[in-house]
Amino acid sequence: MKYIEEFQDPDLAERLLDDIRATVTRPWALMEVCGGQTHTIIRHGIDQLLPEEVELIHGPGCPVCVTPLEVIDKALEIASRPDVIFCSFGDMLRVPGTGRDLFQVRGTGGDVRVVYSPLDALRVAQQNPDRQVVFFGIGFETTAPPNAMTVYQARKLGIRNFSLLVSHVRVPPAIEAIMQSPDCRVQAFLAAGHVCSVMGMDEYPGLAERFGVPIVVTGFEPLDILEGVRRTVRQLERGEHTVDNAYPRAVRPEGNPAARAMLDDVFEVTDRAWRGIGVIPDSGWRLSSRYRDYDAEHRFAVDGITTREPAACRSGEVLQGLLKPHECEAFGTTCTPRSPLGATMVSSEGACAAYYLYRRLELNTPARPAASLEGSPVV
Ligand code: SF4
Numbered sequence: 207m208k209y210i211e212e213f214q215d216p217d218l219a220e221r222l223l224d225d226i227r228a229t230v231t232r233p234w235a236l237m238e239v240c241g242g243q244t245h246t247i248i249r250h251g252i253d254q255l256l257p258e259e260v261e262l263i264h265g266p267g268c269p270v271c272v273t274p275l276e277v278i279d280k281a282l283e284i285a286s287r288p289d290v291i292f293c294s295f296g297d298m299l300r301v302p303g304t305g306r307d308l309f310q311v312r313g314t315g316g317d318v319r320v321v322y323s324p325l326d327a328l329r330v331a332q333q334n335p336d337r338q339v340v341f342f343g344i345g346f347e348t349t350a351p352p353n354a355m356t357v358y359q360a361r362k363l364g365i366r367n368f369s370l371l372v373s374h375v376r377v378p379p380a381i382e383a384i385m386q387s388p389d390c391r392v393q394a395f396l397a398a399g400h401v402c403s404v405m406g407m408d409e410y411p412g413l414a415e416r417f418g419v420p421i422v423v424t425g426f427e428p429l430d431i432l433e434g435v436r437r438t439v440r441q442l443e444r445g446e447h448t449v450d451n452a453y454p455r456a457v458r459p460e461g462n463p464a465a466r467a468m469l470d471d472v473f474e475v476t477d478r479a480w481r482g483i484g485v486i487p488d489s490g491w492r493l494s495s496r497y498r499d500y501d502a503e504h505r506f507a508v509d510g511i512t513t514r515e516p517a518a519c520r521s522g523e524v525l526q527g528l529l530k531p532h533e534c535e536a537f538g539t540t541c542t543p544r545s546p547l548g549a550t551m552v553s554s555e556g557a558c559a560a561y562y563l564y565r566r567l568e569l570n571t572p573a574r575p576a577a578s579l580e581g582s583p584v585v
Contacts, residue, residue: 213427406461440523482522
């Protein structure tokens with residue numbers, strides 16, 4: 207398959223690995239930002255093929271994982287109402303809130319529907335004018351444009367019984383927060399190509415300069431990751447810290463101007479809580495004042511719900527790259543994909559699920575003590 211198989215070629219992979227081995231002279235810690243990158247790395251054993259000097263730290267870029275418990279509880283509250291049809295992508299239905307999940311709401315009579323596009327939810331609203339239809343809009347810069355466009359369409363078509371429960375997050379403020387943590391070991395980033403295909407790359411040079419870290423944009427196939435690591439290690443060894451696009455077949459420096467214009471129209475930047483981490487300033491989007499009528503939190507008055515994360519789950523440390531999944535005491539014992547304690551085990555993009563799925567159980571080691579987040583700018 208074009209653009210797939212040639213990016214999985216084992217001979218080319220070996221040549222890239224040879225180049226990395228020949229370049230590296232000392233230890234480096236690189237963070238891959240996105241859960242899709244993490245799954246490629248763990249599935250293909252890339253972390254085990256790299257020279258031992260190169261450590262890959264798994265970052266927070268899993269949309270399901272970082273959606274706060276509080277937002278899940280708001281979804282559960284709204285979905286339980288008899289007048290509501292609650293629409294979501296399927297991966298959110300198993301994410302545990304406080305005591306239950308959306309599947310259980312459906313099992314007790316809630317009208318919870320899996321859709322494949324936010325526009326499907328808008329169609330459900332058109333077909334059910336006497337019901338309130340809510341779409342669960344979560345994720346990064348990748349899923350925000352279609353959600354923005356759906357709200358734009360709802361307003362344009364005068365569809366009043368549709369609303370969005372919004373929990374969108376942005377990558378650059380998370381990179382800033384990670385670099386400002388006193389426990390941070392990250393020396394370079396593999397940035398997520400799909401995010402940059404929407405947003406472009408202009409938010410990254412300032413971060414690279416301020417924190418002295420190379421930022422290399424990669425795709426999601428094995429050779430994309432290896433090429434990203436090769437370019438990153440080369441910069442680190444030379445003492446450079448620039449932004450480099452290793453995914454030019456999908457990413458243009460300016461991103462997607464139409465998608466960015468839609469985001470600017472429908473959303474505005476706001477502080478946003480990340481599950482297990484806390485509030486990161488300016489790290490999310492909410493509906494702008496022009497579209498506030500379409501905000502499900504306001505429509506259903508669920509602003510007041512607050513929650514506490516389960517103490518046993520250390521996904522906050524996993525999401526910040528402070529802990530590897532197999533170092534969590536619960537990994538593979540009390541926490542498995544069938545009975546997850548945290549969202550990083552539920553989500554198909556979660557680092558804990560990747561370690562479990564690709565048989566990293568044998569790595570289970572005694573847990574490190576909880577890393578201190580004291581003094582972190584993540585509040
Ligand atoms: S293994 Fe389970 S309990 Fe441990 S951090 Fe991952 S999701 Fe949380």
